Amino acid sequence: MVARFSKIAIFLILFLLFHTFVFAPFLMGSPLSDSIGQKSCCRVTLLKNRDYFPVLVKTIDNARKEIVLSFFLFKTNGYHNNYPDIILAHLVRAAGRGVNVKVILETSRDLSQNLDSNNRKTGNRLKKGGIAVYFDHPTTKTHTKVVVIDRRYTFLGSHNLTNSALKYNNELSILIDSPEMARETLSYINSLYR
DSSP: OHHHHHHHHHHHHHHHHHHHHTTOGGGGTOOEEOTTSOEEOOEEEEEEGGGHHHHHHHHHHHOSSEEEEEESOBOOOSOTTSHHHHHHHHHHHHHHTTOEEEEEEOOOSOTTSHHHHHHHHHHHHHHHTTOEEEEOOTTSOOOOEEEEETTTEEEEESOOBSHHHHHTSOOEEEEEEOHHHHHHHHHHHHHTOO
16 A cells, blocks of 8 residues: 555656656756746756765755745654655755754644644654744644755755655655746745645
């Protein structure tokens, strides 16, 4: 069941990405006409499996103003070699150097699921590090896996912030270098918790 769900999730992400970008010549480095006829460009980098983690950490470390994350699952466990804990530590360091860091996580009414417990534990660790943490409404499922850094870089794809997703699973995400895409993504993320 889990393997089938993972395959379906990856298929849906790839389907959405394909349909989003099928007419976008910027994937080959060409300008893209937006809805008002202006030209804009962006760079897209495919992040397969374990490629995601080091690129995300490096981009967090280079952040100057703002980091916004929205995740279905951010599962830390307090161990220094756990990839999500490493990400948490880098986020706390970013907040410590003055970067505005905000995290939106899924919450659930079904307390029998570990999802809610894991996200709340991570949320408490983030808050202790000076990071603003928000949860979606319990009746709404937020299945996002997205990071926007400095209103320019958008990470979007299948990677949850779990050790399995970052270290072992077959996952596929993209990094988009585009202020326009970052702006649209932030607008959507901000609508999730208001």
